[in-house]
Structures are given as structure tokens and as C-alpha cells.
Amino acid sequence: MWNKFKDYILGLGIPRLTIIGFLAILFAIAFVTGLAIPPLIGDSLRRVGMAGIMVLAMLPTVRAGIGLNFGLPLGIVSGLVGALISMQLDFTGFFGFFMAVMFGIPFSVLSGIGYAWLLSKVRGQEMMVGTYVGFSSVAFMSILWLVLPFNHPEMIWAIGGSGLRSQLSLGNHFGQVLNNFLSFEIARMVVPTGLLLFFALFCVIIYFFFRTKIGLAIDATGQNESYAITSGVNTKRMRTIAVVISNVLGGIGIVAYAQSYGFLQLYTGPMFMAFPAVAAILIGGASLSKASVTNVVVGTLLFQTLLTISLPVTAQVFTGDITEIARLIIANGMIVYALTRGAGKGGR
Amino acid sequence: MRTRDLLKNNAVPIVFAGLSIFLVVASRMDPVFLLQEVITRLSRNSFLVLALIIPVIAGLGLNFAIVLGAMSGQAAVIMITHWMTTLSAESTMLAIFRWQGGLGGFLFATIISTPIALVLGWLVGKTLNAAKGREMITALMLGFFANGIYQLIFLIGIGTVIPMANPRMVLPGGVGLRITIDLFNPVGRPVRSIGAALNNLILPQIGLIRIPVVPLIIVACLCFFIYFFMRTKLGQQIRATGQDMYVAEIAGIKVNRIRVIAVMFSTVMAAWGQLIWLQDIGTLNTYASHEQVGMFAIAALLVGGANVKRATIWHALLGVVLFHTLFVVSPVAGQRLFGQSQIGEYFRAFIAYGVIALSLALHAWKQRKSK
Numbered sequence: 220m221w222n223k224f225k226d227y228i229l230g231l232g233i234p235r236l237t238i239i240g241f242l243a244i245l246f247a248i249a250f251v252t253g254l255a256i257p258p259l260i261g262d263s264l265r266r267v268g269m270a271g272i273m274v275l276a277m278l279p280t281v282r283a284g285i286g287l288n289f290g291l292p293l294g295i296v297s298g299l300v301g302a303l304i305s306m307q308l309d310f311t312g313f314f315g316f317f318m319a320v321m322f323g324i325p326f327s328v329l330s331g332i333g334y335a336w337l338l339s340k341v342r343g344q345e346m347m348v349g350t351y352v353g354f355s356s357v358a359f360m361s362i363l364w365l366v367l368p369f370n371h372p373e374m375i376w377a378i379g380g381s382g383l384r385s386q387l388s389l390g391n392h393f394g395q396v397l398n399n400f401l402s403f404e405i406a407r408m409v410v411p412t413g414l415l416l417f418f419a420l421f422c423v424i425i426y427f428f429f430r431t432k433i434g435l436a437i438d439a440t441g442q443n444e445s446y447a448i449t450s451g452v453n454t455k456r457m458r459t460i461a462v463v464i465s466n467v468l469g470g471i472g473i474v475a476y477a478q479s480y481g482f483l484q485l486y487t488g489p490m491f492m493a494f495p496a497v498a499a500i501l502i503g504g505a506s507l508s509k510a511s512v513t514n515v516v517v518g519t520l521l522f523q524t525l526l527t528i529s530l531p532v533t534a535q536v537f538t539g540d541i542t543e544i545a546r547l548i549i550a551n552g553m554i555v556y557a558l559t560r561g562a563g564k565g566g567r
Numbered sequence: 568m569r570t571r572d573l574l575k576n577n578a579v580p581i582v583f584a585g586l587s588i589f590l591v592v593a594s595r596m597d598p599v600f601l602l603q604e605v606i607t608r609l610s611r612n613s614f615l616v617l618a619l620i621i622p623v624i625a626g627l628g629l630n631f632a633i634v635l636g637a638m639s640g641q642a643a644v645i646m647i648t649h650w651m652t653t654l655s656a657e658s659t660m661l662a663i664f665r666w667q668g669g670l671g672g673f674l675f676a677t678i679i680s681t682p683i684a685l686v687l688g689w690l691v692g693k694t695l696n697a698a699k700g701r702e703m704i705t706a707l708m709l710g711f712f713a714n715g716i717y718q719l720i721f722l723i724g725i726g727t728v729i730p731m732a733n734p735r736m737v738l739p740g741g742v743g744l745r746i747t748i749d750l751f752n753p754v755g756r757p758v759r760s761i762g763a764a765l766n767n768l769i770l771p772q773i774g775l776i777r778i779p780v781v782p783l784i785i786v787a788c789l790c791f792f793i794y795f796f797m798r799t800k801l802g803q804q805i806r807a808t809g810q811d812m813y814v815a816e817i818a819g820i821k822v823n824r825i826r827v828i829a830v831m832f833s834t835v836m837a838a839w840g841q842l843i844w845l846q847d848i849g850t851l852n853t854y855a856s857h858e859q860v861g862m863f864a865i866a867a868l869l870v871g872g873a874n875v876k877r878a879t880i881w882h883a884l885l886g887v888v889l890f891h892t893l894f895v896v897s898p899v900a901g902q903r904l905f906g907q908s909q910i911g912e913y914f915r916a917f918i919a920y921g922v923i924a925l926s927l928a929l930h931a932w933k934q935r936k937s938k
Contacts, residue, residue, distance in 0.1 A: 347704045365910055
């Protein structure tokens, strides 16, 4: 029992231990300085729910042997198109949210198929190509946001300039619908039940998906391609499915994120959204070739809690905003660490 | 048959030349102004683009981590500017820094930036050796990571850990550097920093066009240096490493060491390149000037016809001319064609990202086909 525990701790690797240690120190400071901890935990939960599905989007591609999906912005902009259509049609509340997700899915499936085709041509360089596919899709969509024929008065600039606003308020549409669903408060800790349930729903779906025949075939493709082929798996098809699922999750993820944030962020907004998601799943214990739903949940919890509580806590001892800097260092440091660990064993 | 091969091998620069010509015509821009802009940008950006060549030859691909070199250059500029604005008027050092309109300060910045860049380059090289086959994505992420450390030092560290009493450079709260630091040297006033230190040395005017001769000469020198360096023993070892690591290793070349050296060269060049860039621009955007250095330099190199495995001096120079022509004219062309300059601005961002994506994809594709 003790040995197993020791192995687990050592297996976490230095960066993860540092992050856990850092988190413990932050909580200790919060406790000592008398900062109210429950509201912070409530905030953390909200951010876990916001980011969770985009982190989950990393899982299918890792399992299929493609690596981390740095091209997540492609799925995100596809999801944004769906949200925009739902807004344009003036759908509100749960129906608006549901339709935003539904409208987004065809776009993310189509762009996902194209993306999967491209990735199949660039085996071995998927992460690098994916990064720049993500960046260029954001830049390309920026042009489209200016010229697409949306004309809802809440979506376009009121005076001067044409095209969509850079931040679209969801207040009158489907802002906060998930967060407020069955939401309750204990000791000043607000629990966004609906949002967490929504994230949990997708975790469960993905968990069981990887127990189905297709899911197992994707796993086989990622673990040993030639063996998978001899057992009659169409590996190319499996990789396509994995990429499409990841892309769709990216699209749904951004809609869930935006409804909680209260705004849709267009133009350069989605540019760097892949990196925190990549970092979160790695912090949760995944590597370039191994990932589980547990990694997703643990990673998102650790990373988002760290980001949420670092601002108020460091503000107690220190002036200036260190959160953004901490995010850059932790997220990108974690990714660099994982990239140098070799594809076989990863951080474990 | 030969022309067809020529067209096929140079498809990217040809397409971009066509696109540039179309946009130049569409923008109806003053040709003299355009020529001035392109010459300025050639003198300003070429050094940074040339810094990418050696890692490509060494087989490390496009070195996105030149951002760390740029940071070294900026750290040096920050120090020099601090001294030039705070040292007492009688100090000998100040006289040295002010020599030749800031040239002394510029040379000192070059000297200071070099050891920083060497250390950072060594670290980058070591890291990239641990990530063979994934060098580019690792270098890109290293750039982002280093950006966090850079901000930690200059936004949080200054005024808390590093004492610095200089209201001209430090934020009103006393912690952190200002968002922009002026490097410009107004005419007739004492020299305060390195702004235009090289440009002003010899600045002849031909017709309406001013030509910054010194930076252009330095770029030419770097071209010659790279040309001759690649013919030395070390240069040949770098080339052999790039062609086939395993064969090189068997031939007795210490592959890992050679790769680290290639990255160190690149990082130092990027530091100097950033200094040349900053003296031309005249303003240091403390937290942003370095950020897109890697992307723009790489996009320019690729537009010139280079790829992940092959890059020459000519690719770099042609790329700078084509990419920056596109860069200058696209907002104006966007305004003329669509009535919105923003379209042109997003279009050039799309071009920059898109050309990198396309080039990476085409290369990976070709490699798979040939296997």
C-alpha cells in the first residue's frame, strides 16, 4: 500500500508535484490571512465547468495516437458560428443554448472531417500543423465575422464600422442558463449545478464511448496501429472519428464557456484557447499518448482552482496581477515538459 | 521541362509575388512610399529572418524559439536605456554610451545581450534535444513559456526584487516597467537611448527615399558570414547533422552538441537582430515587441520559398521583400477593395498564419510520400 502510494507520488513528476505544492501553499496563505475560502471554491467550480469540455476535447485525439489537439480553435470557431445563428434567430433561454449547440455541430463535423483529412497527410507533425491550422482558422474567421450577413442589432456595431462586434453580450439570449439551473449556495459558495452536470454528462458520454466497439477501435489505433490493422480496424476512419469528436467537443465547449462568461468572444478571442486546455489535461496526468477521463477531471480541477485562487491570494501579500503571468508559466511550462518526455511514456 | 521544374520548385514565391503585385495595383499606393517602406523593412527585419537559417540546416526545423533571442536583446536595451537616462552627466560611461549618437550604447547592448542569448540558446538547444521529432512545437511552446518568465522579471520583478529608480521607465506604482519605453533620440537634445543609432550614421537620400545604409551593410555582412560559416568544418558538421542524424553520429559527429551550437548561433543572431529592429522602430513595446518576432520572421522566410528542411540566404531576403510588401499594402488594398481596412489587416494575419500552416503541411505530406 505504502509502496503503491510512493510510486504514485514519484510518478506524478516534478511539474505536477510543484503545481500541487503551489496550490497547497496558496490555500495555506488564504487560510492564514483569513480570506473567505468558500466563495473561492465556488468560483473554481464555475471555471472548471466552463473549461472542462474543451479539456475533454483533448482526449479523443490522444487516444487515437494523434497527440494533443492544438487545433482546438478550429472547433471553437465552428461552435461560435452555431451560437451566432441561434442569437440571430433570437432564440433565448435553454432553447437558445440547445439550438446554439445544435447549429454548431454540423459546422464542427464538416470542419473536423477536413481537419482530419489534413492530419492524416501530415502524420508525425500533427501537433505543429494543428497549432497553425487553429491560428489560421481564427484569422480566416475574423475576415468572415466582418462580412457574414448577420444583422441582429445586438450583434453588429451600433454606430460606425460594419460586421460583428468583438464581444457579444449573451444576457438577453442564453447567458448563464446552465449556471443558474438548480444552482444553490452553501456558506457563500455558489454551486453552478447545471454547468457541472453538463460537463459531467459529456465526461460520462466519452467514458462510455471508449467502451463501445468504435471507442475500443480508436484505442487500438492509438496503441499499436499495425496490430489494429491486422485485427481488421479501419485505422484511418478511426482517426477521423476521433478528430471529429474532438472538434465537436471544442464547439460545444465554447458555447458552454460563453454562456457562463456571458459573452461570445470573436476575432482574436479564440486564438490561444487551445493551450490552457492542453495544459490542463497534462496537469491531470495525461501524456502525449495516454489520457483518461480522470486525467481530464483532475487536471481541470487543479489548473482552474490554481488560476482562480491565485489572484485574490497573491493580492493579499502583493500588489499587481500575477495571475496572467502564472497562467503563462504554468500552462506552457507543463506543455514543454510533456513534449520533452517522449511519446511513449509521457509524464508518468 | 526545366521551366516546369523551376515553376514547381518556386511555387510559393511566385504565388506571393503575384498576390503582392495584385494588391499593390489594387491599393493604388504611391510607389515611392512603397519603395521606402520595403527598403526600411528590408534593413529592419532581414537580420531576424537570417537568424532562422542555421537551425533549418541543422535539421531542427523553424526555430520559433528565436523569441528568446529577441528577449535577450530587449533585456540589454532596457539596461542600456536605464543607464543612459540615470547616469550623471559627468560620468565617463555615459559619454561612451552617447558616442556617435548612441552608437556606443548600441554596441554595449550588443555585448550585454550576447552572453544572455548564449545561455538561453544553450537551454533551448538542450530542451529541443530532449524533444527530437517535435522540435518546432516545443520551440513554439518554449517561446510562450519564456514570455511568462520575461513578464515575471520585468512586470513583477522590477521594483520588488530588482531595484530600479527611474520614473521614465518604471510604472507610476514603482513596480514593473512601463508598457512602452521611448528609445527615440530627438534632434538637438542629448542622446537618451539607442534609437536610430545605426540608421543615423549614414542616411543618404536618393530622390525622396532615405536609405539606412549601415543596417543594410550589417545584413550583407551576416549573409557573407552564413555563406562562409557553412563552408567551415563546423558548418559542414551542422549540414551533415541536418541531413541525417544517425549517419552523422556514426561518422563521429557529436550530433547533440552540434544541434545545441546551431540553436545558440540562432539565438545570438536573434538578439542582435532585435537590437537592429528596435533602433529602427525607436520604441520598445516592453511586453509585446518580442512576441510576434518568431511568427513574422518564419512567415517571411517561408514566403521566400524556404521550407522546414531547406532555407537559404536568398529565401530570407526575397521573403522579407515579398512578405513586407504584402504587409504594407494589404490594409490599403482592403480599404480600396472592400471599403474596410480591417479586412486587409485580418487578411495579412491570415496570410502569415496560413503560409506557415500550408508550408508545414506540404512538407510533412511530401516527407510521408517519399517514405
